[in-house]
Amino acid sequence: MDFFDVVTTQRAMRRLKSDAIPEDALRRIMDAAICAPSGGNRQNWSFVVVRDRAKRARLGELYREAWGELMKVPYYAGAAKEPPDSPAGKMLASARHLAEHLGEAPVIVLACVSLDPGVKASLTTGASIYPAVQNIMLAARALDVGSCITTIHRFRDAQVKELLAIPADVETAALIPLGYPLGKFGRPPRRPVREVAFADRWGLAL
Amino acid sequence: MDFFDVVTTQRAMRRLKSDAIPEDALRRIMDAAICAPSGGNRQNWSFVVVRDRAKRARLGELYREAWGELMKVPYYAGAAKEPPDSPAGKMLASARHLAEHLGEAPVIVLACVSLDPGVKASLTTGASIYPAVQNIMLAARALDVGSCITTIHRFRDAQVKELLAIPADVETAALIPLGYPLGKFGRPPRRPVREVAFADRWGLAL
Numbered sequence: 368m369d370f371f372d373v374v375t376t377q378r379a380m381r382r383l384k385s386d387a388i389p390e391d392a393l394r395r396i397m398d399a400a401i402c403a404p405s406g407g408n409r410q411n412w413s414f415v416v417v418r419d420r421a422k423r424a425r426l427g428e429l430y431r432e433a434w435g436e437l438m439k440v441p442y443y444a445g446a447a448k449e450p451p452d453s454p455a456g457k458m459l460a461s462a463r464h465l466a467e468h469l470g471e472a473p474v475i476v477l478a479c480v481s482l483d484p485g486v487k488a489s490l491t492t493g494a495s496i497y498p499a500v501q502n503i504m505l506a507a508r509a510l511d512v513g514s515c516i517t518t519i520h521r522f523r524d525a526q527v528k529e530l531l532a533i534p535a536d537v538e539t540a541a542l543i544p545l546g547y548p549l550g551k552f553g554r555p556p557r558r559p560v561r562e563v564a565f566a567d568r569w570g571l572a573l
Numbered sequence: 574m575d576f577f578d579v580v581t582t583q584r585a586m587r588r589l590k591s592d593a594i595p596e597d598a599l600r601r602i603m604d605a606a607i608c609a610p611s612g613g614n615r616q617n618w619s620f621v622v623v624r625d626r627a628k629r630a631r632l633g634e635l636y637r638e639a640w641g642e643l644m645k646v647p648y649y650a651g652a653a654k655e656p657p658d659s660p661a662g663k664m665l666a667s668a669r670h671l672a673e674h675l676g677e678a679p680v681i682v683l684a685c686v687s688l689d690p691g692v693k694a695s696l697t698t699g700a701s702i703y704p705a706v707q708n709i710m711l712a713a714r715a716l717d718v719g720s721c722i723t724t725i726h727r728f729r730d731a732q733v734k735e736l737l738a739i740p741a742d743v744e745t746a747a748l749i750p751l752g753y754p755l756g757k758f759g760r761p762p763r764r765p766v767r768e769v770a771f772a773d774r775w776g777l778a779l
Contacts, residue, residue: 370715373576374605399580401763419773491724493699498707509576518697532775560603567625569738
């Protein structure tokens with residue numbers, strides 16, 4: 368697929384079929400992941416690729432619990448009151464579907480980042496893992512595999528780490544379910560460039 | 574360009590020509606940026622695209638100062654002692670070139686993320702900005718424009734924000750110079766998937 372066709376039609380796919388993803392496709396997706404940059408090219412990343420049915424089911428349970436926690440956060444509690452056919456309402460319905468069916472996705476990837484002893488995770492720690500996560504989602508889309516990025520598993524982080532034997536000092540930066548989508552790929556709903564990109568100084572439209 | 578050709582050959586290009594980037598190419602790069610995901614699709618991102626010569630020169634000065642600070646960090650101070658033809662030595666030489674020539678890049682993008690009042694930036698804040706940064710770098714590569722991601726401008730964050738009128742409560746998550754590269758695109762040096770991807774549990778090779 369053409370690069371720009373991929374990048375402009377990769378949107379969050381939260382309704383996924385349970386059909387397996389071919390091994391070759393999964394390998395290509397993970398190979399795209401490791402081509403991403405990381406700070407000082409340290410590649411302090413690890414990816415736990417979960418296909419085991421029992422572990423996915425347990426991740427699904429934990430994720431459903433995490434969803435309950437998220438709904439207590441004011442922004443999301445507010446979104447839950449929006450009309451079901453509004454952009455916020457649609458997004459929330461789709462996210463709720465994921466919360467109820469995460470364990471049915473054939474593959475769930477935990478993208479992890481390791482830190483030096485004594486160093487705490489910060490915003491810029493993310494520069495060493497989220498580019499790889501984006502490569503995973505773009506490569507998936509190029510192969511017609513749906514995905515989305517979520518971080519709310521962190522409401523049950525200790526349990527997720529225990530389930531997958533992830534060391535305590537490793538951060539689980541993102542959870543990415545992968546599966547063939549029920550919906551269609553297409554341009555995601557976004558504010559236009561002129562509203563978010565500035566020329567030479569803050570506030571001056573590009 | 575084919576998606577996988579782009580994603581597997583996008584590597585950090587730190588030696589850039591000063592030739593201008595066509596307006597149309599820049600627009601396509603920024604359009605790719607805004608197709609990225611963000612937490613709850615809040616799109617709490619802003620991109621300051623610097624082409625003004627004086628501002629780029631000043632960013633270059635600040636970046637050179639920041640480089641001096643980085644060289645005091647143990648990991649980088651150690652890398653500076655590696656042989657010049659080792660992977661670490663080559664990376665450092667290339668990064669030093671960027672530190673000395675940043676202001677000559679025709680475009681410098683500051684990728685920023687806004688936070689709700691009272692919320693502090695954390696690892697997962699990065700999930701709402703670094704996917705967009707990766708889209709910028711991939712789209713650039715698809716158009717034969719070189720780029721890299723750096724965060725060391727944050728050693729001079731207050732000055733950078735003042736120069737570009739970025740509000741104090743907005744985080745500058747990444748600085749991305751863009752320009753036609755002196756070197757060639759190609760597969761970046763990375764550890765193989767089998768060393769960083771696990772099957773169903775930490776430590777079990779995929």
